[in-house]
Amino acid sequence: MRLSIGILAAAALTLAACGTTPADRAVTGAGIGAAGGAVAGALVGDPLIGAAAGAAVGGVVGAATDPNDVYLGKPVWK
Numbered sequence: 001m002r003l004s005i006g007i008l009a010a011a012a013l014t015l016a017a018c019g020t021t022p023a024d025r026a027v028t029g030a031g032i033g034a035a036g037g038a039v040a041g042a043l044v045g046d047p048l049i050g051a052a053a054g055a056a057v058g059g060v061v062g063a064a065t066d067p068n069d070v071y072l073g074k075p076v077w078k
Helices: 002-015 022-044 047-064
Strands: none
Touching: 022 047
C-alpha cells in the first residue's frame, strides 16, 4: 500500500499543474489522482479508498503547485 501511495504522489506531482489558477490545478489534480488511486487501489483490493486518497493528494498538490512549475496547457473546459 505504501508503494501505491508513493507512486500516486509522484504521478500527482508531475501531472497536477494543469491550468493557470489554483482552483483549476486542484480540480485536475484531484481527477488525475482519483483515477490513479482507483487503479492502484484495485491492485490491492480497495479501489474506493485508493480513489479517495488519490483525489485528496492530487487536489492538494495541484493547488500547491505554481503554473510555472509544470504547465500542460489550458484546461479542456476553458
